[in-house]
Amino acid sequence: xxxxxxxxxxxxxxxxxxxxxxxxxxxxxxxxxxxxxxxxxxxxxxxxxxxxxxxxxxxxxxxxxxxxxxxxxxxxxxxxxxxxxx
Amino acid sequence: xxxxxxxxxxxxxxxxxxxxxxxxxxxxxxxxxxxxxxxxxxxxxxxxxxxxxxxxxxxxxxxxxxxxxxxxxxxxxxxxxxxxxxxxxxxxxxxxxxxxxxxxxxxxxxxxxxxxxxxxxxxxxxxxxxxxxxxxxxxxxxxxxxxxxxxxxxxxxxxxxxxxxxxxxxxxxxxxxxxxxxxxxxxx
Numbered sequence: 001x002x003x004x005x006x007x008x009x010x011x012x013x014x015x016x017x018x019x020x021x022x023x024x025x026x027x028x029x030x031x032x033x034x035x036x037x038x039x040x041x042x043x044x045x046x047x048x049x050x051x052x053x054x055x056x057x058x059x060x061x062x063x064x065x066x067x068x069x070x071x072x073x074x075x076x077x078x079x080x081x082x083x084x085x086x
Numbered sequence: 087x088x089x090x091x092x093x094x095x096x097x098x099x100x101x102x103x104x105x106x107x108x109x110x111x112x113x114x115x116x117x118x119x120x121x122x123x124x125x126x127x128x129x130x131x132x133x134x135x136x137x138x139x140x141x142x143x144x145x146x147x148x149x150x151x152x153x154x155x156x157x158x159x160x161x162x163x164x165x166x167x168x169x170x171x172x173x174x175x176x177x178x179x180x181x182x183x184x185x186x187x188x189x190x191x192x193x194x195x196x197x198x199x200x201x202x203x204x205x206x207x208x209x210x211x212x213x214x215x216x217x218x219x220x221x222x223x224x225x226x227x228x229x230x231x232x233x234x235x236x237x238x239x240x241x242x243x244x245x246x247x248x249x250x251x252x253x254x255x256x257x258x259x260x261x262x263x264x265x266x267x268x269x270x271x272x273x274x
Contacts, residue, residue, distance in 0.1 A: 015247065019222070021229050042191050043183050049193030050255060053204070054223040060201040061113070062106035067123050071105070071130050072098075078134055079094045 005033045010040050014047050097137045100146045101130065107147060107225055108154055114209060114220045115158045125162055129154040148231045151221070155235060182255045189269050195262040207257040215250035222247055 010033045016022040017030045034041045108129060112122040133140075133153050140149055186195065208216060208224075217236065221227045222243075229247075233240045263270045 012248070015251065016229075016244065019229075042187065046183050046186070046191065046193040049196050050251070051223060053196040053199075054219070055226060057201065057204055057208075057224050058107075058110065058226075061110050061205070063109035063126065064119075064123075067109065067126065068102075068105055070123075071127050072102075074127055074131060075094070075098070075134055078131055 005029045007033075007037060007040055010034070010037070011043060014040075014044055015051070018044065018048055018051055093137055094134075096142075097134050100140075101133060101150060104147045104150050105130075108150060111151060111220055111225065112154060112158070114216055115155070116162060117209070121162065125154065125158055128161070129157050132157060145231060148227065148235060151227075152235045155217075182252065182259050185259060185270075186268055195267045196258065198267045199258055199262060199265075203261055204258070207254055207261065210257065211250060211253060214246060215253060218243060218246045219250045219254060223251070 010030055013022060013026060013030055017027055020027075022030070034044055105126070108126050109122060112125040112129070113119065116122045116125050129150065133150055136153070140146065186193065208219060211219060218232060221232045221235070222229065227235075229240060229243050233243045236243065238246075259268075262268045
């Protein structure tokens with residue numbers, strides 16, 4: 001038990017840790033806490049499942065092809081020189 | 087003024103790969119497909135006209151999303167900003183995990199919920215929460231980029247995300263119980 005982090009602190013920083021958004025020092029503290037604390041390790045697994053599920057949602061929806069080609073047309077039109085009277 | 091062809095090509099090369107992200111985020115902001123289509127198209131045209139202000143090699147996706155967000159706020163949002171719901175603030179951060187901990191400690195129930203229900207739960211979040219959840223947890227944007235885009239301090243992004251995830255997990259948990267994916271705990 002070398003970790004001086006308590007469970008509440010660990011849980012609050014769990015997402016930051018899983019998203020690799022925390023400082024190396026904090027990451028080390030959380031890692032240590034998770035090694036020492038089974039309930040928090042379980043909680044980390046739970047949050048990992050949540051994050052993986054939400055990340056996978058990106059693959060379920062995208063820009064429809066019709067909208068994509070509409071946008072391409074609009075862009076090409078915007079890039080054309082305006083009709084001049086010459 | 088005609089944009090030089092090389093700028094058209096570089097815009098298309100850098101911006102078009104982000105159309106799926108732009109469309110998903112537009113759908114969360116705008117609420118329906120028709121408005122999302124208009125919002126994405128307006129965003130792309132604005133971005134194209136402003137392309138020379140974009141610094142090559144920086145984060146094109148964050149740049150485009152910022153234009154999309156500003157366009158939505160300035161031109162699409164009908165109602166004034168809704169206050170963020172804080173109803174769940176009193177809930178213990180461990181509550182959801184504790185509620186499922188015995189029956190589904192690894193959170194497998196998340197994967198059983200159908201996509202449409204997950205999107206519906208995200209769309210039901212208050213706007214401030216929905217925005218950070220989508221940018222961070224669905225699109226994988228870094229917290230710092232979200233803070234710059236939304237115009238709030240990093241700490242605000244973190245605390246919003248913390249509360250938003252709790253609220254979303256709570257909604258998904260209730261749905262999972264309703265559908266029988268997990269058993270409700272008597273002691274919640």
